[in-house]
Amino acid sequence: MTESAALTRRHEFVLFFDVTNGNPNGDPDAGNLPRLDPETNRGLVSDVALKRKIRNYVALARSDRPGHEIYMRDGATLNLEHKRAWAAIMPEVTKAEDFKKPPKEEAKARELTRWMCANFWDIRAFGAVMTTQVNAGQVRGPVQLTFATSVEPVLPLEISITRLAATTEKDAEDKGGRTMGRKHIIPYGLYRAHGFVSAPLASHPVKGTGFSEADLELLFEAMTSMFEHDRSAARGEMATRRLVVFRHAGALGNAPAQDLFSKVQAWRVHKGERRAIGDEQTDNWPVARSFADYAITVDRDGLPEGIEVIER
Amino acid sequence: MSFGVRLHVWGERACFTRPETKVERVSYDVMTPSAARGILEAIHWKPALLWVVDRIHVLKPIRFQSLRRNEVDAKIGAVTAERAMRAGSTAGLGLVVEEHRQQRAATLLVDVAYVIEAHFTLTPRAGAEDTPAKHASMFNRRAAAGQCFHRPCLGTREFAADFALLPEGAPLPGSRLPPDQRDRDLGWMLHDIDHAAGGVSRFFRARLSEGVLDVGRCLAEGTAA
Numbered sequence: 141m142t143e144s145a146a147l148t149r150r151h152e153f154v155l156f157f158d159v160t161n162g163n164p165n166g167d168p169d170a171g172n173l174p175r176l177d178p179e180t181n182r183g184l185v186s187d188v189a190l191k192r193k194i195r196n197y198v199a200l201a202r203s204d205r206p207g208h209e210i211y212m213r214d215g216a217t218l219n220l221e222h223k224r225a226w227a228a229i230m231p232e233v234t235k236a237e238d239f240k241k242p243p244k245e246e247a248k249a250r251e252l253t254r255w256m257c258a259n260f261w262d263i264r265a266f267g268a269v270m271t272t273q274v275n276a277g278q279v280r281g282p283v284q285l286t287f288a289t290s291v292e293p294v295l296p297l298e299i300s301i302t303r304l305a306a307t308t309e310k311d312a313e314d315k316g317g318r319t320m321g322r323k324h325i326i327p328y329g330l331y332r333a334h335g336f337v338s339a340p341l342a343s344h345p346v347k348g349t350g351f352s353e354a355d356l357e358l359l360f361e362a363m364t365s366m367f368e369h370d371r372s373a374a375r376g377e378m379a380t381r382r383l384v385v386f387r388h389a390g391a392l393g394n395a396p397a398q399d400l401f402s403k404v405q406a407w408r409v410h411k412g413e414r415r416a417i418g419d420e421q422t423d424n425w426p427v428a429r430s431f432a433d434y435a436i437t438v439d440r441d442g443l444p445e446g447i448e449v450i451e452r
Numbered sequence: 453m454s455f456g457v458r459l460h461v462w463g464e465r466a467c468f469t470r471p472e473t474k475v476e477r478v479s480y481d482v483m484t485p486s487a488a489r490g491i492l493e494a495i496h497w498k499p500a501l502l503w504v505v506d507r508i509h510v511l512k513p514i515r516f517q518s519l520r521r522n523e524v525d526a527k528i529g530a531v532t533a534e535r536a537m538r539a540g541s542t543a544g545l546g547l548v549v550e551e552h553r554q555q556r557a558a559t560l561l562v563d564v565a566y567v568i569e570a571h572f573t574l575t576p577r578a579g580a581e582d583t584p585a586k587h588a589s590m591f592n593r594r595a596a597a598g599q600c601f602h603r604p605c606l607g608t609r610e611f612a613a614d615f616a617l618l619p620e621g622a623p624l625p626g627s628r629l630p631p632d633q634r635d636r637d638l639g640w641m642l643h644d645i646d647h648a649a650g651g652v653s654r655f656f657r658a659r660l661s662e663g664v665l666d667v668g669r670c671l672a673e674g675t676a677a
Contacts, residue, residue, distance in 0.1 A: 188522070284612060287465065340601045393599045394598075
């Protein structure tokens with residue numbers, strides 16, 4: 141049901157995105173304040189927040205394509221869903237199921253998960269937990285994202301706003317028709333996230349989800365464009381700034397991930413001068429308020445053998 | 453013990469969830485032997501192998517942070533999936549996240565680093581070609597080159613683990629564990645889940661002495677299921 145064969149090469153990626161006057165990821169524990177690492181004051185965006193946006197993008201961009209359903213649906217995008225053409229791909233699958241008497245619970249469970257993987261893009265990519273007695277009911281997807289952290293400490297601001305209308309009649313009488321609210325924003329923040337694509341979890345005969353090269357391409361497309369379709373009053377301006385992908389020659393990989401990630405570096409820039417983040421010389425520089433205050437470099441010298449760098 | 457391995461693992465965050473607090477997750481103070489085994493298996497594993505974790509060295513101060521996330525409270529029902537598969541349609545199979553919303557807090561470990569000392573034994577499923585030397589060198593080769601079957605993680609998948617092999621004879625990385633944390637009774641801790649016995653969780657009395665969790669010595673004091 142996917143156009144190409146399952147992925148056979150390991151990948152790692154570094155994703156840089158930024159926010160201007162917005163809240164990239166609210167903290168439910170702190171009244172929807174932007175998430176902060178309390179020890180370093182760096183902003184955080186959880187892995188699940190990013191995965192939500194990737195799913196939403198795929199639902200939006202491939203809603204008419206078989207095999208690209210999204211299992212974990214966002215209620216808001218339900219309206220965008222179309223009727224899909226299933227008949228084209230399903231007959232053989234259902235018939236095979238009818239004729240074949242599953243010899244064991246395990247084989248049956250495996251068939252079920254395989255079917256779920258074939259139909260749902262997010263299960264193929266991220267995995268899912270299915271309740272069966274058999275262990276095969278749990279699918280581990282090849283794609284793994286970590287928390288995004290801002291490259292420098294961020295400053296959350298609380299903006300009070302007024303509304304010239306009230307929700308209830310009581311409010312209208314008590315408050316003269318005006319109500320006040322709060323918005324939490326970060327004036328500017330550049331965030332960095334790391335991700336892993338473990339090829340064996342895509343192509344392994346038993347454990348693999350069948351996540352293909354085309355699916356990987358769609359993942360990268362989603363990461364570059366996801367913020368373009370996630371506009372809202374809370375988010376402000378968010379954009380993907382850079383996606384650096386390390387493609388290994390083999391399924392198990394050709395170099396430690398940490399060595400590759402360290403090749404990608406963010407710098408502070410001011411009046412043509414470039415310095416490492418946290419450098420004492422930058423202490424009296426003005427704070428960063430746009431992407432122009434940063435530079436991102438990819439050190440291609442001395443790349444380990446078998447590693448290809450792809451920039452998006 | 454002739455084929456022991458030592459693996460240095462570290463990461464920014466970790467969550468080795470206590471089974472008694474798995475709704476609002478609270479991490480154990482240190483990595484569990486079961487999580488350590490999972491990391492080793494992510495690098496190299498065959499049905500012929502059984503990894504046994506001997507010691508876990510704690511290299512950094514034990515610190516916690518809290519984090520709350522939106523999660524869903526449902527799993528895919530196998531029956532629903534089967535019905536959809538028979539019908540050949542995925543209509544109604546998806547999960548609308550707004551209807552299954554749960555907010556859960558997690559108490560995570562931050563900035564962790566460990567050294568896992570382990571060895572493996574061969575299981576009855578080992579064939580004639582499964583010599584210990586072969587698997588030991590496969591593991592060492594992969595770990596030294598940064599290769600893995602899938603990316604190992606520190607408890608849960610969003611906390612990816614970086615790893616490096618400690619070659620034989622190489623000194624341990626320096627420990628920054630403060631003196632008051634070096635000797636600690638960690639209480640009853642999950643040792644591992646015994647899949648052979650139908651998934652029974654086995655617990656042992658974990659003790660840090662000189663910053664080292666000696667799994668073998670703690671196990672000798674007895675376990676509880």
